[in-house]
Amino acid sequence: MTAMLELDAVSRQFIRKLDSIEKLARKLGANLSESCVNAVDGASFSVARGEVVGLVGESGCGKSTLGRMVAGLLPVTGGKIRFEGVDVTDAATPAAKSARLRIQMIFQDPMSSLNPRMRVEDIVGEAAVYHGLTSRREMPDYVAATLEKVGLDPAYAQRFPHQFSGGQRQRIGIARALAVKPEFLICDESIAALDVSIQAQVINLFQDLRRDLDLTYLFISHDLGVIEHIADRVVVMYLGRIVEIGTTEALFDAPRHPYTQALIDQIPRLDGGRQSFRTIKGEIPSPLNPPPGCHFHPRCPFAGPRCQREVPVLRHEGTRAIACHLEDGGTE
Amino acid sequence: MSVLEVRNLQTHFFTDAGVVKAVDGVDFTLDEGEVLGLVGESGSGKSVTGFSILRLVDAPGRVVGGQILFRGQDLAQLSEPEMRRMRGNRIAMIFQDPMMTLNPVLRIDTQMIEAVRAHERVSAKAARDRAISALAKVGIPSPAERLEAYPHQFSGGMRQRVAIAISLLNGPDLIVADEPTTALDVTIQSQILAEVQGLAKETGTSMIWITHDLAVVAGLADRVAVMYAGRIVETGATDQVLTQPGHPYSIGLLGSIPGHGHRGQRLAQIPGMAPNMARLPEGCAFAPRCFRAQDQCRQNAPQITEPAPGQHLRCHFPVLEREALS
Numbered sequence: 035m036t037a038m039l040e041l042d043a044v045s046r047q048f049i050r051k052l053d054s055i056e057k058l059a060r061k062l063g064a065n066l067s068e069s070c071v072n073a074v075d076g077a078s079f080s081v082a083r084g085e086v087v088g089l090v091g092e093s094g095c096g097k098s099t100l101g102r103m104v105a106g107l108l109p110v111t112g113g114k115i116r117f118e119g120v121d122v123t124d125a126a127t128p129a130a131k132s133a134r135l136r137i138q139m140i141f142q143d144p145m146s147s148l149n150p151r152m153r154v155e156d157i158v159g160e161a162a163v164y165h166g167l168t169s170r171r172e173m174p175d176y177v178a179a180t181l182e183k184v185g186l187d188p189a190y191a192q193r194f195p196h197q198f199s200g201g202q203r204q205r206i207g208i209a210r211a212l213a214v215k216p217e218f219l220i221c222d223e224s225i226a227a228l229d230v231s232i233q234a235q236v237i238n239l240f241q242d243l244r245r246d247l248d249l250t251y252l253f254i255s256h257d258l259g260v261i262e263h264i265a266d267r268v269v270v271m272y273l274g275r276i277v278e279i280g281t282t283e284a285l286f287d288a289p290r291h292p293y294t295q296a297l298i299d300q301i302p303r304l305d306g307g308r309q310s311f312r313t314i315k316g317e318i319p320s321p322l323n324p325p326p327g328c329h330f331h332p333r334c335p336f337a338g339p340r341c342q343r344e345v346p347v348l349r350h351e352g353t354r355a356i357a358c359h360l361e362d363g364g365t366e
Numbered sequence: 367m368s369v370l371e372v373r374n375l376q377t378h379f380f381t382d383a384g385v386v387k388a389v390d391g392v393d394f395t396l397d398e399g400e401v402l403g404l405v406g407e408s409g410s411g412k413s414v415t416g417f418s419i420l421r422l423v424d425a426p427g428r429v430v431g432g433q434i435l436f437r438g439q440d441l442a443q444l445s446e447p448e449m450r451r452m453r454g455n456r457i458a459m460i461f462q463d464p465m466m467t468l469n470p471v472l473r474i475d476t477q478m479i480e481a482v483r484a485h486e487r488v489s490a491k492a493a494r495d496r497a498i499s500a501l502a503k504v505g506i507p508s509p510a511e512r513l514e515a516y517p518h519q520f521s522g523g524m525r526q527r528v529a530i531a532i533s534l535l536n537g538p539d540l541i542v543a544d545e546p547t548t549a550l551d552v553t554i555q556s557q558i559l560a561e562v563q564g565l566a567k568e569t570g571t572s573m574i575w576i577t578h579d580l581a582v583v584a585g586l587a588d589r590v591a592v593m594y595a596g597r598i599v600e601t602g603a604t605d606q607v608l609t610q611p612g613h614p615y616s617i618g619l620l621g622s623i624p625g626h627g628h629r630g631q632r633l634a635q636i637p638g639m640a641p642n643m644a645r646l647p648e649g650c651a652f653a654p655r656c657f658r659a660q661d662q663c664r665q666n667a668p669q670i671t672e673p674a675p676g677q678h679l680r681c682h683f684p685v686l687e688r689e690a691l692s
Binding site for chain 1: 407408521523524551552553554555556557559560563578579580581582584585608618619620621622623624625629630632633634635636637639640
């Protein structure tokens, strides 16, 4: 299997610059420095053609930032992104521009990602006309065909986004992404805002589209149940770093990183009967000031002195990868 | 002895688009120390039911009918001052967004002491001690110092703990919790659920846990009530509803949940979408989406039946026993 998408130590820092008053205060001796968040810190993994890779983590773990970098919406501050073997890290290059057309993103909230003053026909058709996939004259038919693919009645093409329900709006967002014939879809919490019964419809739609159009997905979600259902492989992130990668079966049946274990242990399950909720202690630390060494060590039941000193490296064994000192010579 | 008995509760919203029957004839009872999970999708009326119990429904909404018997006393008939003595004292509510409970410009101690002294003549010192012990109960470390913080100094999970601590201050008989863990991360959600589970056992407080997440209810509730379009369509013991649901809507809802067991397969989705509450169909509101609907369903609204003890269904053609569902 050759990788369709490869990330090589991709990083993203957000720096808050000091404003003029703070700069002045610093000149006068105040102890102020620029604050910096490593939203994504050296993430490396690959996605093969036709695969669905799930990216999970809790808020602030950098999963959305990573998705935006892959989509070319956010420049990287370190590392390389390759699409079909071509370096697309620098968004201004022609290679990156053509890759960006083949990589499309579907957002969480369709109400804020669809222009409320445009009709569905223009929302879906605009990019396809611009990129020469259809002509302005043939656009209505092209849009109608795209709407049918996502299960919307083409008769709705003249309506505005607010005239639709949440699930239908998400379908418009999917139609817009599909209109430019992408090969790779990034779904960033695309079903998180939907009701359970509508969520099931959209998950089924994603799976039908994958089969019919030969799509590859990077599926970003905080919902482990959804990821378990839809993904072939899973990447788990915690505070900007990848802590574990594995095939869905292997990862859910036998999680090896203590954080993955805690996450999977704590999904409320239907079949568990009346359970006692087990917990890991503590809160998610602020990414502004993450703990040294392994970011997870203050909450980890197995942490030792080494975890406070040394950042664990992501070690690969076949399809599995784990970043934990427990797997690499102990925590002493 | 039941703590709460809701009979034929009707809460309607009088909008320009017509009368929206957000809650239309809801009946249930809640026993001492019992946790009832009230489950439904958005617009099903689950939150409005919770708000109606505390009489917190704002215009254009109004409770237009039914009884809310709390220890035999009808809350719907109380005057506003009498109701104020109930809220936060005998009946408390936890909201989805803790910032709805907390005043952003007041310190936690000010708010908690006020909540105690609003209902009881105690010294500020005694009220403060009670606040400290409530914060400790919900798992907030060094509660005495944290009392002096403002709400914005807490993380989302901690804020929700403070809101839960406030609801516990006066030792209420009933807590109505409206999606309190929905906005939280998985690890924080399970911490809060563990605290709540422990507290419910320890204090014997009855609870109504309103959620869209059946999996949360699976671990927490004794009984489950499933709402659709303003009505409870199924009630039963949690195990029974989750393993042998009788109403086609409950069956569809359970089939829609991704997770263990059917990895990669198609989910058993419910076709169509939730009905417009201002223009509900004749007969059973679920009929247009139902795989078992027949002419009768489109004409007459079904009445509540009790096919097995403790199992209440509002359906003409419920799935009883384990028929072959294809």
